Amino acid sequence: MTETVPPPAAPQIAEAAARALFETTGPPPVPVRRSLAQSVPELATGIDPVRTLGAAAALVDGAWAGVVLLLEQGVVRLPGLSDDAFLRPGSALVAAARDVISDGANHTSFLWPRTRATAQDDFVRVTVTACERGMDTVAFGVVVLSPATGLRGLTPRELEVLGHLVEGxxxxxxxxxxxxxxxxxxxxxxxxxxxxxxxxxxxxAVRAERAGLYIPLTAAGLL
Structure with missing residues (x-):
């Protein structure tokens, strides 16, 4: 009867994995292989980039939908958040998010009209975060939708004008x-x-950009 080897604690797993992968040229010992095999779910959870990005997205207050932008044109829904039509592959919002990352922004937010916006509650806030170095070989960035709060009494037209001011x-x-x-x-x-x-x-323009109080020009035609 084969004896079941209980998986060691996370620090021991990490240490054993490091020795097995980097300090020896041969295969790891059988006990280490068994421990690693039993710990695959924990290891996968710790290194899964989607879960890591999802944890960062959870910091956005009131976030209800979000996706990871893949290196190509696809997207992957963030765990724990809902789907949203705005975040479908190829949507104007997703294209705008890719553009701001391509322009060099690491973290930014802006407003997006739900329909033909006529009031402040007709917008959603879009938060865009580029992937950090090391993870940028897996994904392009993260897009999260949340309520558009704190608009300082700005009307939809004024938010649109601010988008043009931000662009100079x-x-x-x-x-x-x-x-x-x-x-x-x-x-x-x-x-x-x-x-x-x-x-x-x-x-x-500077204050609007920092606070995400503007509608990007790519969304202006939706008003």
């Missing part, structure tokens, strides 16, 4: 994009400065 657009360019007059844009910016307690459009 002039009043004329904003007016052309939104099909309004430059005077209307100037009025929006005046209201934005007051609501963000900013003394210039540049400061307003």
């Amino acid at each position: 657009c002039s009043n004329t360019e904003i007016a052309r994009a939104l099909a309004v007059t430059p005077r209307t844009v100037a009025a929006h910016i005046e209201h934005i400065l007051a609501k963000l307690n900013a003394t210039s459009r540049t400061l307003a």
Whole structure:
């Protein structure tokens, strides 16, 4: 009758695995192989990148949906979070998330309209985090959806204007994009400065970007 070897504690597993894999050229001893075999679930849980990324996503307050962006165009749902149509492969939101990571952002957030937004509760907050070095060979980044709170009284149009300010657009360019007059844009910016307690459009853009209080230009056509 074969004696069952109880798996050692996690530190002992790690030490045995390190010796077996890196300090010897031959196969590990039978007892070590048995211990490692019995500990596969624990080891897999510890090194599974999706679980690791899911733990980081759980730090986003109120997160209800999230995916891991694969290196190609696919996505994998984060454990413990729900599916959402916004996070399907090839969606405009997923494309926008990939763009901000490609532009060099390690961690950022922005707003996304649910439909043709007309009120503050018509948005979701999108939090995008790039994978750290070492994990970037497995995945591209993480996208999490959460409630859009703390909008400082900014209207959907003002949030849209802020998206253009973040991109460095002039009043004329904003007016052309939104099909309004430059005077209307100037009025929006005046209201934005007051609501963000900013003394210039540049400061307003910086504060909006840091707080995720803007709609990216890729979502402007959805309003």
